[in-house]
Amino acid sequence: MSGNGFLDDAARAARWIASYRESMASLPVLPRVKPGDVAAGLPEKPPEKPVPLESVLSDLEDVIVPGLTHWNHPGFFAYFCSSSTDAGVLAEFLAAELNQNAMLWRTSPAGTELEQRMVDWVRRFVGLPDAFDGLILDTASSSSFTALLAAREQAVPDVRQRGLAGRRDVGPCVLYLSAEAHSSMDKAAMAAGFGLDQVRHIPVDENLRMVPAALESAIRADRDAGLIPVMVCATIGTTSTTSVDPVRDISEICERMGIWLHVDAAYAGPAAALPEKREEFEGWERADTIVLNPHKWMSTPIDCSILLFRDAAAMRRPLALTPEYLRSDEDGSNLMDIGLSLGRRFRALKLWFQFRMEGAEGLRERLRRHIALAGELAGWIEADARFEVLAPHPFSLVVFQAVPPRGADPDEWNRRLLEAVNRDGRVFLSHTAVGGRFALRLAVGSARGTEASVIEAWHILKDQYDQMAAD
Numbered sequence: 391m392s393g394n395g396f397l398d399d400a401a402r403a404a405r406w407i408a409s410y411r412e413s414m415a416s417l418p419v420l421p422r423v424k425p426g427d428v429a430a431g432l433p434e435k436p437p438e439k440p441v442p443l444e445s446v447l448s449d450l451e452d453v454i455v456p457g458l459t460h461w462n463h464p465g466f467f468a469y470f471c472s473s474s475t476d477a478g479v480l481a482e483f484l485a486a487e488l489n490q491n492a493m494l495w496r497t498s499p500a501g502t503e504l505e506q507r508m509v510d511w512v513r514r515f516v517g518l519p520d521a522f523d524g525l526i527l528d529t530a531s532s533s534s535f536t537a538l539l540a541a542r543e544q545a546v547p548d549v550r551q552r553g554l555a556g557r558r559d560v561g562p563c564v565l566y567l568s569a570e571a572h573s574s575m576d577k578a579a580m581a582a583g584f585g586l587d588q589v590r591h592i593p594v595d596e597n598l599r600m601v602p603a604a605l606e607s608a609i610r611a612d613r614d615a616g617l618i619p620v621m622v623c624a625t626i627g628t629t630s631t632t633s634v635d636p637v638r639d640i641s642e643i644c645e646r647m648g649i650w651l652h653v654d655a656a657y658a659g660p661a662a663a664l665p666e667k668r669e670e671f672e673g674w675e676r677a678d679t680i681v682l683n684p685h686k687w688m689s690t691p692i693d694c695s696i697l698l699f700r701d702a703a704a705m706r707r708p709l710a711l712t713p714e715y716l717r718s719d720e721d722g723s724n725l726m727d728i729g730l731s732l733g734r735r736f737r738a739l740k741l742w743f744q745f746r747m748e749g750a751e752g753l754r755e756r757l758r759r760h761i762a763l764a765g766e767l768a769g770w771i772e773a774d775a776r777f778e779v780l781a782p783h784p785f786s787l788v789v790f791q792a793v794p795p796r797g798a799d800p801d802e803w804n805r806r807l808l809e810a811v812n813r814d815g816r817v818f819l820s821h822t823a824v825g826g827r828f829a830l831r832l833a834v835g836s837a838r839g840t841e842a843s844v845i846e847a848w849h850i851l852k853d854q855y856d857q858m859a860a861d
């Protein structure tokens with residue numbers, strides 16, 4: 391389609407987006423569908439004949455929207471928010487048209503060089519030294535896995551050639567992380583052939599931070615037993631509570647013992663752009679690799695994860711492989727050399743649009759607003775005898791529990807409260823476990839969220855509590 395046909399359709403799609411935005415706040419954040427409902431509205435066979443866009447948009451409205459969890463909803467407070475702004479939406483639209491695949495420099499000089507520059511802008515934004523280079527991958531899971539492969543190649547010579555199976559010259563590889571670290575690290579260890587038995591979940595202190603002394607003794611015990619400590623992963627902003635591991639102390643252990651340090655700042659990373667939050671990031675500049683996800687707390691539409699590294703050669707070593715049909719003579723760097731995927735989306739475009747259309751100032755202002763709102767909420771919770779805050783809240787997540795009426799089981803009561811709050815439809819919260827206790831999580835982080843949405847969530851929590859207590 392070309393000419394006016396495309397322009398009319400693009401305008402139609404833009405109008406649809408505008409009306410979705412207007413109506414979204416009045417839709418339930420979590421859809422009221424059962425498994426199979428959406429599939430039942432879709433024909434089993436693909437259509438033979440084309441239909442006009444109006445007809446597709448009408449089905450989008452009738453069949454798909456009722457089954458959407460609205461991640462851009464101002465009442466979305468679950469997990470960590472992944473929302474989008476105009477800049478990201480428009481860039482994704484254009485990226486689909488430009489359809490770049492920067493596997494080699496020659497297959498997209500602009501895609502390659504824009505990606506490199508955007509990684510560098512993010513590095514500067516979060517105040518890391520220029521010793522860090524990087525690239526953009528889809529998710530933190532991919533970024534951490536890619537980092538682990540590089541660490542493994544460094545610790546065990548020539549895995550890319552000889553593999554790991556049946557080798558008498560190497561013991562089992564081990565990964566160290568806190569008991570609060572994200573499961574993507576455990577998965578990375580499974581995929582890299584370590585096995586879950588070789589993942590050490592180091593104990594945490596009362597503030598849910600990895601205990602460095604326990605880390606050091608675990609590494610020593612493994613070395614003594616002939617195992618190979620490959621990587622330590624420290625987290626800045628854990629998923630459960632946003633606790634922050636003591637990265638400086640951990641980095642000293644890693645340097646002394648010659649072990650790769652990876653920092654998972656998938657959610658909290660962008661907050662390093664705020665001078666008042668820098669202390670939470672102390673020592674992260676000593677890491678070998680760092681992951682942070684613009685698609686979490688920078689309001690970049692999913693997917694967009696940045697993997698920063700110090701040693702580009704070490705990152706290429708595990709997987710760089712160029713068959714004849716991909717050979718080219720140019721000197722430019724080929725992004726396909728790092729990580730598993732060959733083809734790659736033009737993710738850098740949305741970062742470029744965001745930095746240009748929102749400015750670093752705008753990005754910082756949004757982060758500050760989210761942190762302030764979370765602080766306000768924590769204050770209300772602390773001042774209310776029906777609730778208690780369960781963990782420190784250095785960023786924009788508040789983890790808390792309702793104090794049930796006398797005699798009620800706290801975990802059961804909180805589980806029911808969460809169900810009731812989410813059933814209401816205006817907000818969506820998620821849960822975690824803190825010290826074995828069922829806890830509620832309210833993560834502020836939506837680009838579309840406002841103070842009014844946090845106040846609304848707080849009222850819903852209190853109202854539901856009172857209704858449950860009255861029943």
Ligand SMILES: Cc1ncc(COP(=O)(O)O)c(C=O)c1O
Pocket residue numbers: 470528529530531532572574625627628629654655656657683695
């Ligand atoms: C700290 C942390 N690391 C890693 C991940 C995994 O992120 P992704 O979905 O991008 O793989 C998450 C997801 O919430 C996270 O919170």
